[in-house]
Amino acid sequence: MPEPPKEKLYVVLGHVGTGTFGKVYKASHTATGRMVALKQIKMEGEKEGFPVTAMREVKLLQSLRHDNVLRLYEMMVSHGTVYMVFEYMDHDLSGVLQQTEFEFTDAHLKSFCRQMLAGLAYLHHKGVIHRDIKGSNILVNSRGELKLADFGLARVYQKRRKSDYTNRVITQWYRPPELLLGATVYGPEVDMWSAGCIMLELFTKKPVFQGADELQQIYVVYKIMGTPTADSWPGITRLPWYEIFKPNEFIPNRFRDLFKKWLSPAGLDLAEQLLAWDPERRITAAQALEAPYFNQEQPPAATPVGLSALKGEWHEMESKRERDRKRRNEE
């Protein structure tokens, strides 16, 4: 590649995805060679000016600084387009779990799980609920570091009292049962359910609760986790849509049976505590970091540093493309 002229700030290397407000580009800072992601904020046709969702995200990210939270360096306006300038991450979790070139050990997966929980513990300590934890919003770089990203749905909550929020948050497959049953009063526990889903996905490589649509989603959870009882979730009957979705029949819990071939005993314990029906009894991120899975059971967590040898970059987009290509070849 020819040496870029020094008076150029960034060389745009490619289009790596599409965010809420526009495209995301990979670019190299010519002076330092540092990679950044430029996230476009499209303002065309915005009758209400600078999008309030973008403003919320920028405002939140400015107040956050943690190894496991994606860093927003600065903003840039170039030729009338506004960009958020982020640190560059090579992969997203969905993408990197789909690829087959680099195989993750249990110690690597434990590290991913720990890093995710450390990021969440920090957010919740700062009074922020992410509200959209899923594979494509968790990024991984070639050093094996994991960072939480996309704060477009996140919001600050009052630690002492739970407030009324919109129920329409968190991507369906990662949405906790209380939201599926219509709760509008909730707290950081909603992220912990999503974290439980991600923890299982690390091992199984695919989302575990794949409901066909929103109505089916809770039944998919019933099938695996069994039906909740007055004992496992005393508050369930008070939820707005309980009558609509209440189980017709008793379904036993098959969680341990289904996942014991993937996870260690302490891993199963932690995942089960993350996927507790009752939000009040669901383990917090800070508590989860103290779990025997991390502190007692072998092997200890190990950062997947070998990822740097992985060729290419794996975002959900690429892995879909790859799957499609394979499928076409097989046909």
Added chain:
Amino acid sequence: MAIDYRGDPPQLIPASYLKYYLPYFTPQEVERLSEKQRGKLSVTQEEKARQQACGFIEAIGADIGFPRKTIATAQNLYHRFHLFFPRKDFAYHDVCIAALFVSCKIHDTLKKTRDVLIASYAVRFPDRAAKAKAMGGEIDIDPNQMEHDRQRLLAIERLIVETICFNFNTRLPFPYVIKISRAFGASKKVSKLAYRLATDSFRTLVNLEYPPHVVALGCLYLAALLSSFERGTTPEQPGQNNAHQIAATLSTSGDWGRQFQAHIEDIEEIAHEVIDLLISASQTATTANTSPQTPSSPSPHLSRTSAAPSVQVPYKADQLIRLKIVMRETEHPPRNRDSVAGGQNIEFDKSTSTFLGRNDKTVRFMFAPPGMVDDA
């Protein structure tokens, strides 16, 4: 100044300008920047424009029912805007409406551009608004006019957002007033007055010059002075300090400076700025009652149609002036403050307004002053 947000980036993003967010300016910096943007206006005219603008923001905010934080932030955005953009280039109401609009997004007290514009027309044209209300409808504005105003609002929104370097974090003195008043054992009456003075402080530039806890201390100091000046001591409830004691504590250096990380010179300066505001408000209030002023010449920048509410002053001008004299007698000389710009030219010599809001340039916006941006 039309907005031209285009699509894909070019393959190479060209060399750029840098703008750093400066949370506070020294009083000297504020004066230097203001002087430049004041243009041909006198300091008095500039102050009048400032009060009119703050009153306008206050009136629209009250009409919509915005909380204090939204109104105060809007007033401060207005002040900051005119450190970098010339007063002659903008009608004050356009800047005020845009400042309120940005502020309501920052604080998540959302209103549509249309709602803010309608409320602004109601304040600017009270007669038409009253007529419309009597008919049971809202003020009738030509849709083309409204669309035109919306475009202007959004153009200024962009300038404001760039002026603050997309730094949407705001810290206001109000929560500090409550906490610090409690720490000093102030009575409810004194702490309430301190809170009101903090509200008024946004009609001055002190919130561009000092962090919120220092402004809160300055307001508590002035509240204590106002409550004790030329008054006998009243017995206070147990556990409370009376206003005399608080005023005496804050008028001399002591442990409180270390405890609250504030300098006595700064809180005196804030108290002076705010009492000056009260004095001028009390004087205009009395002159308006006794001798009607000659109407000033019509100007495109200072609309006289708005019934801008001014600061409510429960004290007489002469009493305030006597207090001001006493404050002058005991004050400390101003301290030397370092600029947070860390040697960078804050005036952006070619003048910021030349590279903000442009569609043919690339500008990087940093969230903190030069020494505090770490490029990890």
